[in-house]
Amino acid sequence: MPDANEDPPDIEDALLRRGARSTPYPAAPSAIRSGRDTLSVEVALTVFRQMLRTRAIEERSIKMSKSGEAYFWIGGPGEEAFNVCLGLQINKGHGPAHDYLHLHYRNAGIMLTMGMPMIDHTRQLAMRWTDRHSRGRNFVGHYSIPEWNVIPVTSVIEVQFAMAPGTALVQKRHGQKNPTENEGITVVVGGEAGTAEGDFESCLNWTTRPGQELPVLMLVTNNRYGISTDLDTVHTHRPIADRAIPYGMRYETIDGNDPVATWHGIDRAMRYCRRERKPFLLETMVSRLHGHSSSSGAQRNWNEADSLAAFEQKLIDAGAIDTNAVRALKDEAKAEADRAVVETMKEPEPTREDVYAFTYAESAVDTIYPKDFTGLPGAR
Numbered sequence: 001m002p003d004a005n006e007d008p009p010d011i012e013d014a015l016l017r018r019g020a021r022s023t024p025y026p027a028a029p030s031a032i033r034s035g036r037d038t039l040s041v042e043v044a045l046t047v048f049r050q051m052l053r054t055r056a057i058e059e060r061s062i063k064m065s066k067s068g069e070a071y072f073w074i075g076g077p078g079e080e081a082f083n084v085c086l087g088l089q090i091n092k093g094h095g096p097a098h099d100y101l102h103l104h105y106r107n108a109g110i111m112l113t114m115g116m117p118m119i120d121h122t123r124q125l126a127m128r129w130t131d132r133h134s135r136g137r138n139f140v141g142h143y144s145i146p147e148w149n150v151i152p153v154t155s156v157i158e159v160q161f162a163m164a165p166g167t168a169l170v171q172k173r174h175g176q177k178n179p180t181e182n183e184g185i186t187v188v189v190g191g192e193a194g195t196a197e198g199d200f201e202s203c204l205n206w207t208t209r210p211g212q213e214l215p216v217l218m219l220v221t222n223n224r225y226g227i228s229t230d231l232d233t234v235h236t237h238r239p240i241a242d243r244a245i246p247y248g249m250r251y252e253t254i255d256g257n258d259p260v261a262t263w264h265g266i267d268r269a270m271r272y273c274r275r276e277r278k279p280f281l282l283e284t285m286v287s288r289l290h291g292h293s294s295s296s297g298a299q300r301n302w303n304e305a306d307s308l309a310a311f312e313q314k315l316i317d318a319g320a321i322d323t324n325a326v327r328a329l330k331d332e333a334k335a336e337a338d339r340a341v342v343e344t345m346k347e348p349e350p351t352r353e354d355v356y357a358f359t360y361a362e363s364a365v366d367t368i369y370p371k372d373f374t375g376l377p378g379a380r
């Protein structure tokens with residue numbers, strides 16, 4: 001894969017390069033505050049820039065689905081604060097010493113923030129042969145990056161919660177006796193409707209067996225809708241996070257539209273999982289700004305709170321950035337997304353001959369029924 005391993009670019013450098021800002025603002029605060037939580041201006045601006053990039057690729061993706069450059073869109077506009085704050089805190093790498101990621105289909109921001117180039121998103125969206133995750137066969141946002149422990153995303157909701165204890169078990173067995181601050185954990189993400197599936201309960205159950213607890217950060221992004229089902233019609237008014245109570249598990253519900261609160265909520269939960277080698281259920285309340293997917297039109301819903309617009313205003317009000325710099329960063333993000341799409345559309349689609357490529361792995365079965373991929377004797 002391209003060298004995507006670099007740390008997120010420093011916001012100050014980005015601004016200085018573009019001439020958008022030559023000197024620090026005289027009145028710049030040292031921190032951005034929300035309630036009792038604070039973020040340094042440096043981190044807050046990094047979060048903001050990554051949120052802008054995420055929004056830019058999502059908006060471009062929706063356009064692609066409407067213009068025929070792509071066939072289906074699903075994604076995370078409204079979940080940028082959550083995705084970015086999580087992506088920036090992942091211990092990225094390969095193997096049990098690093099975090100395993102079992103993601104949902106709305107997590108582009110996590111991947112971009114971790115360093116995935118935008119084109120690795122648009123290639124899958126446009127179903128190109130160059131799509132590194134699935135060779136143009138899967139829906140957008142269904143990432144798979146073995147080098148970063150990103151387990152293939154599935155459209156069948158919630159199965160990631162049944163798989164997460166598996167990677168966490170490996171981490172528990174091979175983990176250190178004295179875990180470091182950054183010890184690898186398993187991170188699993190899903191929506192609130194999916195928590196009605198048995199897989200979610202299996203995760204609660206398997207991660208909390210007495211004496212055999214597993215380091216799983218269970219994340220529920222609660223946008224209050226299934227596809228069209230209103231949460232209030234299928235669930236009591238109690239938080240989803242309360243599901244942790246009978247399991248004696250740590251839990252919290254946070255405002256996922258507030259990047260400062262989200263950063264610290266994720267930080268608290270992660271630190272606990274890393275240090276204690278036990279699970280934590282974190283529910284983040286987020287917005288769904290564009291309908292469930294392109295299948296329902298992906299129309300913009302202007303009644304939902306927009307974390308990005310609110311954070312932009314907060315940073316401007318605090319004197320951490322000005323409107324010119326915001327405009328420059330937005331232009332930069334949009335240009336990056338446009339470049340990814342232009343490049344993607346020049347690349348080949350899979351052919352009919354590619355159907356069987358990478359589909360079946362060689363296995364012991366082959367020695368008994370060579371070249372028979374159905375598993376049935378004599379079947380073609």
Ligand SMILES: Cc1ncc(C[n+]2csc(CCOP(=O)(O)OP(=O)(O)O)c2C)c(N)n1
Nearest residue numbers: 155156157190191192193194223225226227
């Ligand atoms: C096992 C299963 N049942 C049903 C579906 C159809 N389906 C796709 S997305 C979705 C809603 C999921 O809602 P939620 O878990 O809240 O996640 P969100 O899409 O809101 O992020 C459903 C029911 C599916 N993909 N898999």
